[in-house]
Amino acid sequence: MDEDPHAPVAVQAEALYLLNLLLLPGLAFAGLLWLVHRHRSSPSELARCHLKQTLVASLWAGALLMAVTATILVLGGLHKPATWVVLIIYFTCCHAVLALLGIIGLSRAMAGKPYVYPLIGSRQW
Secondary structure, eight states, X not given: OXXXXXXXXXXXXXXXXXXXXXXXXXXXXXXXXXXXXXXXXXSOHHHHHHHHHHHHHHHHHHHHHHHHHHHHXXXXXXXXXXXXXXXXXXHHHHHHHHHHHHHHHXXXXXXXXXXXXXXXXXXXX
């Protein structure tokens, strides 16, 4: 079986998704945008799949983590302990699930297989 020469692009996209989520938010997202721009018309279906999935998943992750967190704070009130309990539980659970999905995506990219993020992924690639 021939290995896709563009498979490293898929791995880089998934790694940047995880870096954006776990270590370098914003900076890694800028790197992902650059990678998507550079390889958007790649002949590799694998690379295009992982690039699109990580971009869409990153946008959803940002929206889920920032918008819902802000909504919880606004609705619950900044000075109520219950608001902080709900916020910490939500953020921890949501963040962990997004990281787990990224780890699965990275393992699929390393195996040279396509991956569609459940619920938040784009079905068309």
